Amino acid sequence: SQRALIIGASHAGAQLAASLRQEGWSGEIVLIGDESAAPYQRPPLSKAYLAGKRVLDEITIRSADFYSKQRIQLLDAHVEAIDRSAGHIVLSTGETLTYDKLALCTGARPRQLRVPGAELAGVHYLRTAADVEMIRTSATPGRRVVIVGGGYIGLETAASLRALDLEVTVLEATTRVLERVTAPDVSTFFERIHREEGVDIRTNARVDALTGDRTVREVTLDSGESIPADLIIVGIGVEPNTDLADAAGLVVDNGVVIDDHARTEDPDIVAAGDCTSHDMARYGRRIRMESVSSAGEQAKVAASTVCGKSRKIAALPWFWSDQYDLKLQIAGLNTGYDEVVFSGDPTRDRDFSCFYLRGGKLIAADCINRPRDFMFSKRAIMQQLPVDRAELMLGGLARS
Numbered sequence: 001s002q003r004a005l006i007i008g009a010s011h012a013g014a015q016l017a018a019s020l021r022q023e024g025w026s027g028e029i030v031l032i033g034d035e036s037a038a039p040y041q042r043p044p045l046s047k048a049y050l051a052g053k054r055v056l057d058e059i060t061i062r063s064a065d066f067y068s069k070q071r072i073q074l075l076d077a078h079v080e081a082i083d084r085s086a087g088h089i090v091l092s093t094g095e096t097l098t099y100d101k102l103a104l105c106t107g108a109r110p111r112q113l114r115v116p117g118a119e120l121a122g123v124h125y126l127r128t129a130a131d132v133e134m135i136r137t138s139a140t141p142g143r144r145v146v147i148v149g150g151g152y153i154g155l156e157t158a159a160s161l162r163a164l165d166l167e168v169t170v171l172e173a174t175t176r177v178l179e180r181v182t183a184p185d186v187s188t189f190f191e192r193i194h195r196e197e198g199v200d201i202r203t204n205a206r207v208d209a210l211t212g213d214r215t216v217r218e219v220t221l222d223s224g225e226s227i228p229a230d231l232i233i234v235g236i237g238v239e240p241n242t243d244l245a246d247a248a249g250l251v252v253d254n255g256v257v258i259d260d261h262a263r264t265e266d267p268d269i270v271a272a273g274d275c276t277s278h279d280m281a282r283y284g285r286r287i288r289m290e291s292v293s294s295a296g297e298q299a300k301v302a303a304s305t306v307c308g309k310s311r312k313i314a315a316l317p318w319f320w321s322d323q324y325d326l327k328l329q330i331a332g333l334n335t336g337y338d339e340v341v342f343s344g345d346p347t348r349d350r351d352f353s354c355f356y357l358r359g360g361k362l363i364a365a366d367c368i369n370r371p372r373d374f375m376f377s378k379r380a381i382m383q384q385l386p387v388d389r390a391e392l393m394l395g396g397l398a399r400s
């Protein structure tokens, strides 16, 4: 029978395997991952899992049962190479596995902090459950943690570690947290909330060096100031895992380049998730998405492509973040917005929405504790519904 191999057993890989069966693939499916755990959800890692409110068994993507019933073989291995002319992959054990169809779902890895002292013990990254296990052994109450990076991961980690009673400092190199992704007033809102929760948030704070004797003790900033630290968590973005694709001669440009059907230029190879870069007609440019929703959408499309159907990647990207009692939900990408409209007051409230418009049309929304605004925004953006600023401010359309 035919064999489909999937490299990377996380959100994209697990969905692709499940979707292959749904789409009618009757041959073998081998889902290969190198984390020695059944596929689990990554978002809780910086949220409930770090805060100790969930164990690994509670955040798996599917039950163990599911894989056996669906005849999906989970293989704990690291893939070293793809040989396209031979139609096989090479595992780190030297073993080879042939494929008829291959899917790349290799995801991303944390960008490394490149300063003197970055290799000291006590310097952590947060991408895998194993990373969190390490952080949790040293994250005991009263200890001082310095988080490098004021993006979603940095801020979620700050909130989770405050819940564990650590002293938390967040260093953001630019002028504001979430600079890459939100409007200035939304950044100001998150800075206010974190300060109210006891986090020392510092912007324009660039790390020059980490010092310590084997274990990190201090962070030095380029201003000359130093901050004592018992542990450091670095959250300064990710880089796509494209080495395999690159070495196999596939086109890579900030991610494995895929078309609307999740195809690479090799007819037998599809790709999905954080490792891909996709030309999105909606945004008029190639984008590498980093979200569970995009990984899922691309994986479903990739599976249908493998089964000879012709579905296209079309769903609106969306994202979420949990910090303290705040549930942030984001619909769409705000790239190129020329106007923002607020419903609620971000300088005072703990619930509001920030609507992003371009040429009078809604293109994205950040909704904080406003699930109905989020639902409405997704629909309005997808269907290009006309929006009325006054009604947006009242959150009125969300009720219609």
Ligand code: FAD
Pocket: 007, 008, 009, 010, 011, 012, 013, 032, 033, 034, 035, 042, 043, 044, 045, 046, 077, 078, 079, 080, 105, 106, 107, 108, 109, 126, 127, 128, 153, 241, 244, 272, 273, 274, 275, 289, 290, 291, 292, 293, 295, 318, 319, 320, 321, 322
């Ligand atoms: P990944 O999850 O990166 O998985 C790739 C897998 O492939 C990994 O297990 C890797 O070890 C394995 N692999 C790579 N190379 C090989 C190889 N050669 N051989 C074998 N295995 C290999 N997204 C949201 O939408 N909402 C959130 O709230 C959110 N929170 C997040 C919080 C944290 C702490 C992190 C780290 C991410 C968060 N994300 C969130 C992003 C989301 O987790 C990613 O978009 C998603 O995991 C992408 O899935 P993926 O399968 O493409 O890649």
